[in-house]
Amino acid sequence: MVDHLLGINGLSKTEIYRYLDVGLSFVEVSERDIKKVPDLRGKTIVHVFFEPSTRTLASFDIAGKRLSADTINVSINSSSVQKGETLLDTIRTLESMRPDVLVIRHSESGAAQFAAKHLTSTSIVNAGDGAHEHPTQALLDLLTIRQHFAQFGRGIEGLRVGFVGDVRHSRVARSNVWAHLALGNEVRLIGPPTLVPQDFVQVFGSERVSVFHDLSEGLRDLDVVVCLRMQLERQDQNFVPNLDEYSKEYCVSERLLRQFAPGSVVLHPGPLNRGTEISGEVADGPRSLILRQVSNGVAVRMAVLYLLAGSPGASPERSGQTTT
Amino acid sequence: MQPVVIEGGHVIDAASGIDGSFDVLIQDGVVAAIEKPGAFRSTMDVRRVEAAGKWVMPGCVDLHVHLREPGEEWKETIQTGAEAAVLGGYTSICCMPNTKPANDSAEITRFILEKALSAGAARVLPIGAVSMERKGKQIAPYSELAKAGCVAFSDDGDPVADAGLMRRALEWCLMLGLPLACHEEDRNLSCGGCMNESPLSLRMGLKGFPGVAEDVMIARDIELARFTRGKVHICHVSTARGVELIRRAKNDGIPVTCEVAPHHLVLSDQAVEGYDTNCKMMPPLKDHEDVQGLFAGLADGTIDAIASDHAPHDRDSKQVEFSRAAVGVLGLQTSLPLLVEMCLAGTMSRTRMVDLLCAGPAKAFGLPYGSIRKGSPADVIVLDPKREWIFSEDLVRSKSKNSPFLGRKLVGATDHVFVGGKQVVAHGRLLADSQR
Numbered sequence: 001m002v003d004h005l006l007g008i009n010g011l012s013k014t015e016i017y018r019y020l021d022v023g024l025s026f027v028e029v030s031e032r033d034i035k036k037v038p039d040l041r042g043k044t045i046v047h048v049f050f051e052p053s054t055r056t057l058a059s060f061d062i063a064g065k066r067l068s069a070d071t072i073n074v075s076i077n078s079s080s081v082q083k084g085e086t087l088l089d090t091i092r093t094l095e096s097m098r099p100d101v102l103v104i105r106h107s108e109s110g111a112a113q114f115a116a117k118h119l120t121s122t123s124i125v126n127a128g129d130g131a132h133e134h135p136t137q138a139l140l141d142l143l144t145i146r147q148h149f150a151q152f153g154r155g156i157e158g159l160r161v162g163f164v165g166d167v168r169h170s171r172v173a174r175s176n177v178w179a180h181l182a183l184g185n186e187v188r189l190i191g192p193p194t195l196v197p198q199d200f201v202q203v204f205g206s207e208r209v210s211v212f213h214d215l216s217e218g219l220r221d222l223d224v225v226v227c228l229r230m231q232l233e234r235q236d237q238n239f240v241p242n243l244d245e246y247s248k249e250y251c252v253s254e255r256l257l258r259q260f261a262p263g264s265v266v267l268h269p270g271p272l273n274r275g276t277e278i279s280g281e282v283a284d285g286p287r288s289l290i291l292r293q294v295s296n297g298v299a300v301r302m303a304v305l306y307l308l309a310g311s312p313g314a315s316p317e318r319s320g321q322t323t324t
Numbered sequence: 325m326q327p328v329v330i331e332g333g334h335v336i337d338a339a340s341g342i343d344g345s346f347d348v349l350i351q352d353g354v355v356a357a358i359e360k361p362g363a364f365r366s367t368m369d370v371r372r373v374e375a376a377g378k379w380v381m382p383g384c385v386d387l388h389v390h391l392r393e394p395g396e397e398w399k400e401t402i403q404t405g406a407e408a409a410v411l412g413g414y415t416s417i418c419c420m421p422n423t424k425p426a427n428d429s430a431e432i433t434r435f436i437l438e439k440a441l442s443a444g445a446a447r448v449l450p451i452g453a454v455s456m457e458r459k460g461k462q463i464a465p466y467s468e469l470a471k472a473g474c475v476a477f478s479d480d481g482d483p484v485a486d487a488g489l490m491r492r493a494l495e496w497c498l499m500l501g502l503p504l505a506c507h508e509e510d511r512n513l514s515c516g517g518c519m520n521e522s523p524l525s526l527r528m529g530l531k532g533f534p535g536v537a538e539d540v541m542i543a544r545d546i547e548l549a550r551f552t553r554g555k556v557h558i559c560h561v562s563t564a565r566g567v568e569l570i571r572r573a574k575n576d577g578i579p580v581t582c583e584v585a586p587h588h589l590v591l592s593d594q595a596v597e598g599y600d601t602n603c604k605m606m607p608p609l610k611d612h613e614d615v616q617g618l619f620a621g622l623a624d625g626t627i628d629a630i631a632s633d634h635a636p637h638d639r640d641s642k643q644v645e646f647s648r649a650a651v652g653v654l655g656l657q658t659s660l661p662l663l664v665e666m667c668l669a670g671t672m673s674r675t676r677m678v679d680l681l682c683a684g685p686a687k688a689f690g691l692p693y694g695s696i697r698k699g700s701p702a703d704v705i706v707l708d709p710k711r712e713w714i715f716s717e718d719l720v721r722s723k724s725k726n727s728p729f730l731g732r733k734l735v736g737a738t739d740h741v742f743v744g745g746k747q748v749v750a751h752g753r754l755l756a757d758s759q760r
Contacts (some may be wrong), residue, residue, distance in 0.1 A: 009527075088643050108645035109529035118643075130647075131529030171529060202523035250572035 003308050004116045004124040007133035008178040016142070016182055022303035023143050023296070029066055030298055036234075040069035043309050046092065046099040047128070048074045050106040055270060055294065056127055056137075060103050063301035067098075069309070091115050095122050100309045103127050109171075114252050123308040131169045134269075138175035140300040141267055142183075144293045145224055148265055162188040162218055164252055165228035165277045166195045166239075172269045173228055181206050190218035191250060194239045215250050219260040227252050227268045227278040253279040257287065265289050325745060326371050327351040329364045333375030333706060337382060338679035339695035348380060350702040351506075353745035357698060372393040373740055375706045379674070381413025382682040382696045383703035383741065384660060387476075387505065387583055387689060388559055388631035390652065391417075391448070393425025394435060400636035400723050405656070406445035407756075408634075408721035410748045412657035413738045415703035416686075416693045417446050417634075421453040428453040428464045430472035437473050444756065447703075447746055449691065454479040454493050454504060460486055463493050470500050474529065474707070475689050476557065478505035479480075481606060483541060483639060485511065487548065494554025503555035503581065503689060506545050508566070509607065513537035518647045520593040520608045528597070530646060533608050535563040542566045546573040549580050551600035557688055562607040564617020571626040582690035583631035584618050586662045587653060591728060596601050601642045601649035602728045605635065622672065622680065629685035632659045636724035654727040662729075664709055664736030702745035709735040721754075 008016070029037055045064040049057055059072060064071035076090065085093075087106070094102060094284050101123045104112050109130030116124045128134040133298030146156045161180050163173045167189045181204055183237050186260065188254045189196050200211050230246060240246040257264055266278070272290075274280045284291060328350040335346040335358065347364050349357040357363075364370065386409065392416055393399040402419075409417045417438065421427035427436065433450045440448030452469035456462045458479040466477060477497060483506065484490045490504075493516030497504055514537040519525050521532025546569060549556040561567055561582050573580045585605075593611055595603045603609060615726040635652025642649050663681065666672045672680075693703050712735050717725050741749035748755055 008647055086640070086644055106645070108647050110646045114645060129529070133529070168526070174527070174529065198524070199523050199526055203527045 001267055002121060005135050005304055005308065006077055006112045006116055006124060006126045008135045008138050008175045009133065009184070011178070011182060013182050016139070016179055019139050019300065019303050019307065020143050020146060022307060023139065023144070026299040026302040026306070027296065029302070030295065035066050036068055037066065037228060038068045039306050039310050040064070040067035043067045043069040043101070044099040045101045045103060045305065045309070046074060046094050047071065047103045047127070048076065048094060050076045050087070050111070051128070053105055053127070055297070056105065059294070059297040060127060060301050063298050063305055063309040066298070067302055067305055069305065082088065087111065087114065088118055091119060095119050099183060101125060101305060106130065125304060125308065128171055129172070131171050133175045134171040135175050136297070136301050136304055137172045137269055138179045139304070140293055140297045141176055141226065142179055143296045143300050144267065144289050145265065147292070147296070148289055151264045157183050157185065159185045159223040160188070160221060161185050161224040161226065162190055162222045163226045163228060164190045164215065164218070165250060166230055166234060167191055167228065167231045168195045168197065169234070170228045173226070176226060177209065181208060188212055188218050188222065190215055192240065215259050216256055219256055222261040222264050225252060225257070225261060225264050225266045227266060229269060230277045232273070247276050251275065251279055252282055254281045254285060257282065267293055270294070303314060325352070326369065327356070328373060328457070328742070328747070329367065330373045330375050330401060330704065330706060331364070332361060332379055333378045333380035335380045335680045335696070336674050337498070337696045338675050339683035340697040343675055348696065348704065350704065350742060350745050353702055355696050355700050355702050355704070356699055358696070360692070373706065377710070378739060379707045379709050381678050381705055381707065382694050383705050383743065384413045384416070384681040385685040385691060385694045386414045386417040386632050386634070386656065386659070387629055387685045388585070389417045389419050389634040389656065390422060390636065391419045392636060393423065393439065394432070398723065399638050402439040402448060403443040404721060405634070405636070406440060406443040406448055407754055408448035408656040410741045410743065411721050411738065411754065413660040413705045413707065413741065414656055415446055415705070415741065416449055416691065417656070417700045417745045418449045418451050418475060418689065420478060420480040421451055422458060426453045426458045427451070427474070427577070428456050428458070430468045433469055433472035433474055445743070445754070447693070447743060449473070449475045451476045451478050451505060453477065454484055455489065458482050460484055460489060463489060463496065466496050466500055466502070470502060476503045476505050476689060478507070478559070479749050481507050482508045482509065483507050483569070487544060490545065490548055491552060494548055494552040498552060498554040501690065503557040505557045505559050506541070507559050508538045508541035508545065510537045510540050513540065518604060518608070519596045520610050522593055522611055524593055524597065526672055528599070534616060535565065535610065538563050538684050539565045539569065542569050546570070546578055546580055549573070550576070550578045553579060555579045555581070560585045560588065560607060560631065561618070561621070562588045562610050562614060564614045565619035567617050567626055571621065571624070574626060581628040582626070583629040583685065583688070584622070585631060585633040586629050586655060586659045587728060589615065589618055590662050595728060598745055599646040601646055601727070602653060602726050602730070604646060604649050604651060605633070605653050606651045619671070627680070628688045630659060630663060630680045631685065632656050636722045637726045638724050653703050653727070654720065654722055654724065656722070658715060658727060658729045658734065660707070661734035661736040665709070665734070668709065701744050704742045705738050706740040709736050710733070713737055
């Protein structure tokens with residue numbers, strides 16, 4: 001029986017905290033002069049990306065290498081998938097080389113689950129499947145706000161968290177919402193009806209999720225604002241009239257935050273469209289945790305890889321403050 | 325051929341209203357007589373088929389199957405499809421023209437009919453294309469196709485987007501007295517959706533196919549039927565709103581009929597959870613409310629027929645990402661048992677079941693089958709309503725195995741099947757197999 005991380009949906013609060021605790025303890029490794037621990041020595045990690053990615057791939061690769069695993073990156077242009085090999089053949093071929101972990105990113109929802117169903121001996125980590133889930137992004141977001149609120153002696157439960165923008169197409173939003181619901185937080189989804197349909201109230205089976213089409217109303221008293229990337233091609237599909245109209249209604253600005261959510265912090269999964277979904281002032285300002293997210297990405301992915309592929313029972317070799 | 329007496333069974337025939345214990349005499353390919361039990365006890369020189377405790381009913385008529393030949397014989401052939409049909413209790417199946425090449429000429433129609441004849445199982449009744457190559461640009465030669473044996477016209481899964489073409493097609497087919505079978509979907513609304521648009525599709529991150537994509541096309545075609553008086557048959561209605569539109573149209577006297585597929589009754593969109601590609605079909609599985617709407621349509625007579633929408637696909641085209649998986653599921657061997665289950669559960673009367681599987685579809689397409697009154701073609705099945713069985717891959721007669729019902733317990737199995745008086749299934753097995 002191999003373990004996978006396919007999504008946040010279904011994880012318990014305890015399991016989420018486990019990833020965060022181990023992640024927090026790995027933060028320190030990246031701050032060392034020699035940024036390497038031997039936990040995954042002799043393990044092989046294959047990153048198979050069917051969709052282009054810079055930051056997620058780099059983050060996973062660095063995470064694997066800092067754990068002393070052997071990592072290889074396989075990039076497959078999924079647009080040519082019709083002509084070429086099927087997903088099943090690709091992952092079976094890779095599994096035959098006996099990797100310990102397959103980190104998979106794919107443009108189609110359900111691809112990671114598909115891999116887990118058809119492979120027998122490899123742990124699968126979902127690095128983003130279509131509009132479905134992106135669990136490591138949610139975990140790194142949580143780790144980031146946990147660090148932030150810890151400064152004020154607060155935990156990450158009992159928060160009001162808002163997601164602004166293209167929730168419909170966002171796997172980042174879905175994974176984050178599942179995580180915040182597991183922690184008991186209040187979740188607001190904010191955006192136009194084309195991108196945040198009212199149906200979202202029923203999607204997560206929780207009364208703690210609400211939908212707002214008015215940005216300032218949705219922002220009111222939020223603790224955490226997660227801005228979502230507006231994908232430029234959505235314009236051609238008539239989800240938004242044009243980016244100018246979109247940003248007039250939904251760009252998260254310092255003026256709005258000061259007025260409606262003065263104590264909030266802001267996250268963004270990147271890459272940013274400055275002036276579209278987030279103003280430059282917010283992105284570069286004091287409430288922005290965006291760069292912290294990126295550094296925590298490495299630590300959280302180290303935690304995920306360690307927990308899936310590390311020797312059972314062995315404690316990770318690092319200076320061990322464990323926080324609960 | 326030696327005459328046959330089916331003895332001791334419970335005869336159910338919706339068209340003639342028979343529902344009771346009768347013996348049936350089959351002679352010269354037709355139902356020669358239906359009499360009180362024991363009436364043929366002294367008749368000499370007949371073969372007797374014991375049917376005590378069984379249901380004796382007309383062979384089922386399927387208005388919507390895909391046989392994949394010519395062109396995709398690795399998925400299904402006319403032979404394997406026609407055999408699966410009789411094993412499932414279907415004695416007549418209407419095959420959609422989405423073959424390669426499409427059935428838009430007498431040549432293809434004749435090819436299908438020749439293959440069907442040599443298959444020696446179910447009657448195969450070809451449906452011709454509405455437009456050449458099913459491309460929606462140029463109407464097909466309907467008279468030529470009808471003379472060659474086509475019983476209806478359809479562009480199958482490629483809905484006729486051009487309302488002007490649809491109008492002309494209806495006008496021409498009205499002259500022939502044949503219906504246009506319509507897969508109702510506005511492609512600008514369905515827009516690549518691969519499951520029902522719902523909170524679940526949003527959760528799963530799959531592109532949603534909204535029910536309204538079906539409803540607007542049903543509304544359009546009802547208006548075109550009203551305008552032209554041509555016969556419109558709505559394929560696999562899957563929405564409550566669609567049923568309501570058809571109900572009103574029928575009340576208004578518009579010449580419209582419709583069918584429902586068993587999977588839309590038995591499953592809901594919740595079955596898609598887990599990305600099971602054997603639950604991917606068009607139209608997609610709907611939510612509870614739509615399913616209720618379909619049952620309401622079955623109950624009040626709005627729905628004329630159950631059609632399997634049998635759509636075989638090989639493993640390779642299903643073992644892929646959900647959004648890229650081929651569309652459709654098997655149906656020929658599971659439709660009848662799934663309806664028997666509803667009868668036994670009291671959801672539907674036996675007469676209504678027989679109506680939906682036999683007389684209703686026959687009437688919708690104007691076919692001389694679906695009834696076992698005296699003088700009708702002897703398409704008769706003897707069904708054991710008590711036998712429980714598990715639908716497993718080795719029992720699938722189709723070349724493909726893409727059924728959402730694999731591993732499911734079914735109740736009701738065909739013991740004997742006669743097509744035009746010739747027995748093709750005996751004791752649940754194809755006679756052709758026993759003779760091999």
